[in-house]
Amino acid sequence: MPKEQQVMGPLKGPHSSTSAPTTMINMPAEISMPDHVIWSTFNALFLNFCCLGFIAYAHSVKSRDRKMVGDVTGAKAYASTAKCLNICALVFSIIMIIVFIALYASKFSYGAF
Template identity: 60%
Template structure:
């Protein structure tokens, strides 16, 4: 066994880069140079689709189904929202947009109709209770004055 004294940590000035052998392929590339063929260079273009965001309005449809389901418009909108989400999962962006557009229109109709009907009910309730209050107070005056 030949033991030579080599330091464990060598300083920065005493580092010598190791010598490498040239591999056969590197020698061939160096000798031949860059490939030069007479054939035209073929290019490949890869179109990467950006993730098209199609809103399916499912939360809005669920809200309309639970709270504003006049004439079942909220439920139908919810069904179209689910169909839109299914089309989006399959990758059919055009079908998903079509169903989402229908769900949006149905949601708008359900919301507007719901707000109008609730407003009408509030007005009818307020005027009805006001009329009842006036009728009762009139009856109290009539019966109170006769005795």
Template identity: 60%
Template sequence: MNHTFQTSVSGVHTGVPPTYEMIKEEHEVSVLGAPRSSAPVTTTVINIRSDTSVPDHIVWSLFNSIFMNWCCLGFVAFAYSVKSRDRKMVGDVTGAQSYASTAKCLNIWALVLGLFLSIGFIVGVVCLIIFMGQ
């Protein structure tokens, strides 16, 4: 192997192209790889838990409980979000998904109801101001 390397290097430096036999021998050495040993092959198995991401919607629930807390839906959604986070910490993915789904539904209802009631309140105040001014 060393002789082939020296020959191909000397061929490169002298301007003489390497012959087919030298290239073939270099290819065979690289294909054969490292010599095999008679030692037993040991394997190591690593089990990696696939953590499924379960969103707990706690930030959305906190926003709804502070700003859009009509009928206390935001507070109830926050409670379910905390339960979902607790279930996720314990490792109960199914329970965490169930609580997260309930929290998401409550957050949607709190947001929609809060927006409708806020817009209705603003429209009502504007109408009251317009009719009182006449």
């Protein structure tokens, strides 16, 4: 059996001399996959380079909705897209911050005000 499913043993009823049929219940495990909503919210509020944070947030919410419905494949696809968008937003924003700091520092190093 896959790891995602937990198996309950036979249900035991009152003790009697007659043989009762047993029942096996297969319960799927809780779907625990990240949807990156917190990361997307942070990027949308603080590091929103070319609206990538907002788009990542939309995909994160769609991933959470798919997970609640039970569509694991769709949830994984939206979560993967949100993760890629978050990485891009983070990297591009950090690069832009470094470029602005370098330009600001070079402006004062030449003495031009």
